[in-house]
Structure formats: structure tokens, C-alpha cells
Amino acid sequence: MQSSKNIAEVVSHFKCAADVGSQKAYGSGHINDTFLLKNVQPSGPDYLLQRINHRIFTNVEKLTDNMRRVTEHLKNKIKEHGYGDPLKEVMTLIPTDSTRFFYKDSSGDYWRMFYFLSDTKSYDVVKTEKQAYEGGKAFGKFQAMLCDIPAGEIFEVIPDFHNIQKRLQHLDEAVANDHLGRVASVKNELDIVAKYAASMQYFQQPEQVATLPKRVIHNDTKFNNVLLDKNDEAQCVIDLETVMDGYVAYDFGDAIRTIINTTTEDEADLSKIQLNMPLFNAYVKGYLKEASKFLTDAEVNSLMKGALLLPYMQAVRFLTDHINGDKYFKIKFEGHNLQRARAQFQLVKMLDANAAAMHNTILNEMDIYKTAQY
Structure with missing residues (x-):
């Protein structure tokens, strides 16, 4: 826990x-440190303060410029189409006294703040079909609202983030x-890696590179x-630091990874x-209720590859x-990352x-959805 003075x-x-x-620690993220701070005015909004892991970012x-641009784009879309309240449906960055949206302290740490969205909740394990359906709508809508930002205009925060060839390297x-x-x-785990390595390079195949559009995704x-x-x-939708170009199947796949599992990712x-x-x-x-409006046939066919x-x-x-x-990842005990890896391989x-099914x-x-649109 950070000191109150700091x-x-x-x-x-x-x-x-x-x-x-x-201040109290908030959330279960692996990368950044997040604190919930109350407003000194009882009727005012509360805040989330995050220390950014600048060794990764x-x-x-x-x-920060990515996040500012994306949140502004999303807010404008919501206003234009009457989707709802942009202050509730999009995270809002708080500026510093220098009009920037991050602060570097005397220790070299970087910080940012958001308004805290009250009366909300998140789940590490999905319990109901309604929760899963709503999660699908949220990420589909998120992609749909960003699909008109041309590829190449958002800074690549972590190069090759979902490039499996680089990860294997x-x-x-x-x-x-x-x-x-x-x-x-870890010989058994390395054998599993080798077994699937070739088939997992679908998105690096020349045919897919030529066919699948790059889009701004989460x-x-x-x-x-x-x-x-x-x-x-x-x-x-929160945690926007990795918003950058990619294939929609990456977002679909990571969501399915956490939704379909009957237990936690580190079981x-x-x-x-x-x-x-x-x-x-x-x-x-x-x-698909949201994403079917813009997906190409090639993208639809790629979704399960992402999963x-x-x-x-x-x-x-x-x-x-x-x-x-x-x-890289925070651990709670010795061998935690190995336990996580074994669960994900399973x-x-x-x-x-x-x-196939x-x-x-x-x-x-x-x-x-196609039939309903015509």
C-alpha cells in the first residue's frame, strides 16, 4: 500500500x-496498482487512482493519448446515436493541473485518475447466461463504435502484443x-506448446493477413x-491501455477464455x-447482436480461431x-504463473x-442476425 503522504x-x-x-486497494488486475478514493464532498463522485506500470507501458x-482519443470517440458516438449517458458508459480521465492526463512523481512513477463509476460491479467468473450475454453486447458495441477509426492511427502501446510467433520466440x-x-x-508444458504451435499461427498466414482487416480493438x-x-x-468497458490495432478475433477469443471456463484462470x-x-x-x-453490423465473412470465420x-x-x-x-505478472505465491499456465493449457x-460445434x-x-437485417 502506498503511504498517505505519497x-x-x-x-x-x-x-x-x-x-x-x-484510499484502499481496488480490483484484481495483474499489471497496474489501483486505489479507490472517496470524494471529500459526500454528494460528489469518487475516484480511481492508478499507478501505471511503466516497465510494461x-x-x-x-x-494516455490513446486513452484520451478513444474515450472521446466513444463519448461522441454515444451522444450521436443516443445510446445513453457517456459519463456512465465510458471511463472519464481527470486532467492534472498542467492539463495533461497523467502525472510523474518524484520517484519516477506515473499516475492517472478516473471518475469512479458507482453502483457497478465486475465478475472474475461468469455465473449466469445474462451476464455472458451482456458482456458480449458490451464488447461487440465497443468494437462497433471504434470500427470507423482507421487502422494505423492509434499508437501501438505494446508491439506484437498478440503475435504468437513473438510470444513463442x-x-x-x-x-x-x-x-x-x-x-x-516444465517439460510437459513445453510439449503442449510444441503440439499446438503450428496451428496457432493462423493469423500470421499470408492468406489471413491479406483477408482480415486490422481494426482498433480492446x-x-x-x-x-x-x-x-x-x-x-x-x-x-474498462482498462483501455491496450486499445490498439488488431483482429476482432483476438477480443472475441480472450472474452471466451474467461467466460466459458467453469472456474478461475489459475485453477x-x-x-x-x-x-x-x-x-x-x-x-x-x-x-453478434452488436458486431454483426460490421463484421466481414472472413472475420466471422476467424472468431473460433481466436477462441x-x-x-x-x-x-x-x-x-x-x-x-x-x-x-511481468503479479503472483500470489511461488509457482503461481506455472499454475496459471497449466490451467490455460487445459x-x-x-x-x-x-x-467445430x-x-x-x-x-x-x-x-x-443477417436475416434480421435484410
């Missing part, structure tokens, strides 16, 4: 009325270095990055990892970090066994 110094540079003494100025480098001597204990669509209101209806008992098909079906319905790739890629990333000494196996569900649902 938090007070940071907060003093933002145009807000935060009660520094009310190395260009904080460009990152990083794993190979970690294995070759093995500076903590952990490789000998790139981190874990279900807990959707805020639902008190009625479990989607209100806002130690692999027998508990099963596929909740009703939740998958509900998410597909919600997603296979993202848990595989996440497993590769967890395994790489474990071998390297847990430098999920890949389950998805692979059911991929799941792809047909997507196509059938897309046909329903």
Missing part, C-alpha cells in the same frame, strides 16, 4: 476533490537462458473488464476446468514469466475438442 502528493496534481485518507504519454529465449533452473520441471477482453450495473446489464485442480456451453452461446448472441489462440497465448505468456522468474484442450454456433447465430 498519495496526497500525487492527488494534489489532479483536478479533483479526493479524500486521500480514504514504456511510453506513458502515447498511452520469447518462450524459446526463456528456455535457452533458464537462469533459475526451472525448465526441467486487446484485453477479460470479462472483469466489463462493468455491469445493479441489474447485471452492461454499462462500461489448480484441472478436472474442474470444463466448458460452460450455455455461457458461450449467450456471449455469442450478445456479441483457441488466446488461452494458448496466455498460457505461453504465463509459462514464459514463470521460467523468467515472475517479472482450457485449450477442451476448446480444441469442441471447436462452437464454430457452427457462431455461423448459425450470424445467419439469424
Whole structure:
């Protein structure tokens, strides 16, 4: 926990009325540190203060400009189309006293602030079909509202973020270095990596590169990055630091990764990892309700490829970090990243066994929306 003195110094540079003494850690993110601060005025909005992990997000100025541009675009879309209240449905950055939207403190740490969206909730594990459907709608609508930003105009915050060839290269480098001597204990996991490696490079195939459009997407669509209101209806998509160009299937795949799993992403008992098909079906319905308006046939055909790739890629990333000494993801105990990797590999196996049927569900649902549009 940051000291109140340090938090007070940071907060003093933002145009807000935060009660520094009310700070408490908030959320379950792996990368940044987030604190909830109450407003000194009881009727005023509360705040989220985040310390940005600048070892990962190395260009904080460009990152912040991305977030500012995207949130403004989303707010304008909501206003234009009468979707609802832009202050509730989009995160709002708070400026500093220098009119920037981030602050660098004397220790070299970077900070940003948002208004806290009250009466909302997020879920690490999806419980109901309604939650899954609303999550699908939220991410589908998010993509639809951003699809008119041309590719290439948003700064690439983390180069090759979803390039599996690069992720596999990083794993190979970690294995070759093995500076903590952990490789000998992960031979089974490395065999799984090798088994699927070729098929997971679908999005790097020349035919797909030529056919699939790059779009501005979220790139981190874990279900807990959707805020639902008190009625479990989607209100806002959050955690926008990885918004940049990519394939829509990446967002679809990461959402399915966290929605379809019957347990948590770091489940130690692999027998508990099963596929909740009703939740998958509900998410597909919600997603295509919004995304069917702009998706090409090639993109629709790629969605299930994304659903296979993202848990595989996440497993590769967890395994790489474990071998390297847990430098990227926060861990709660020794071996946590390895446990995460094993759980994600198990999920890949389950998805692979059911991929054909799941792809047909997507196509059938897309046909329903196509028919309704004509």
C-alpha cells in the first residue's frame, strides 16, 4: 500500500476533490496498482487512482493519448446515436493541473485518475447466461463504435502484443537462458506448446493477413473488464491501455477464455476446468447482436480461431514469466504463473475438442442476425 503522504502528493496534481485518507486497494488486475478514493464532498463522485506500470507501458504519454482519443470517440458516438449517458458508459480521465492526463512523481512513477463509476460491479467468473450475454453486447458495441477509426492511427502501446510467433520466440529465449533452473520441471508444458504451435499461427498466414482487416480493438477482453450495473446489464468497458490495432478475433477469443471456463484462470485442480456451453452461446448472441453490423465473412470465420489462440497465448505468456522468474505478472505465491499456465493449457484442450460445434454456433447465430437485417 502506498503511504498517505505519497498519495496526497500525487492527488494534489489532479483536478479533483479526493479524500486521500480514504484510499484502499481496488480490483484484481495483474499489471497496474489501483486505489479507490472517496470524494471529500459526500454528494460528489469518487475516484480511481492508478499507478501505471511503466516497465510494461514504456511510453506513458502515447498511452494516455490513446486513452484520451478513444474515450472521446466513444463519448461522441454515444451522444450521436443516443445510446445513453457517456459519463456512465465510458471511463472519464481527470486532467492534472498542467492539463495533461497523467502525472510523474518524484520517484519516477506515473499516475492517472478516473471518475469512479458507482453502483457497478465486475465478475472474475461468469455465473449466469445474462451476464455472458451482456458482456458480449458490451464488447461487440465497443468494437462497433471504434470500427470507423482507421487502422494505423492509434499508437501501438505494446508491439506484437498478440503475435504468437513473438510470444513463442520469447518462450524459446526463456528456455535457452533458464537462469533459475526451472525448465526441467516444465517439460510437459513445453510439449503442449510444441503440439499446438503450428496451428496457432493462423493469423500470421499470408492468406489471413491479406483477408482480415486490422481494426482498433480492446486487446484485453477479460470479462472483469466489463462493468455491469445493479441489474447485471452492461454499462462500461474498462482498462483501455491496450486499445490498439488488431483482429476482432483476438477480443472475441480472450472474452471466451474467461467466460466459458467453469472456474478461475489459475485453477489448480484441472478436472474442474470444463466448458460452460450455455455461457458461450449467450456471449455469442450478445456479441453478434452488436458486431454483426460490421463484421466481414472472413472475420466471422476467424472468431473460433481466436477462441483457441488466446488461452494458448496466455498460457505461453504465463509459462514464459514463470521460467523468467515472475517479472511481468503479479503472483500470489511461488509457482503461481506455472499454475496459471497449466490451467490455460487445459482450457485449450477442451476448446480444441469442441471447436467445430462452437464454430457452427457462431455461423448459425450470424445467419439469424443477417436475416434480421435484410
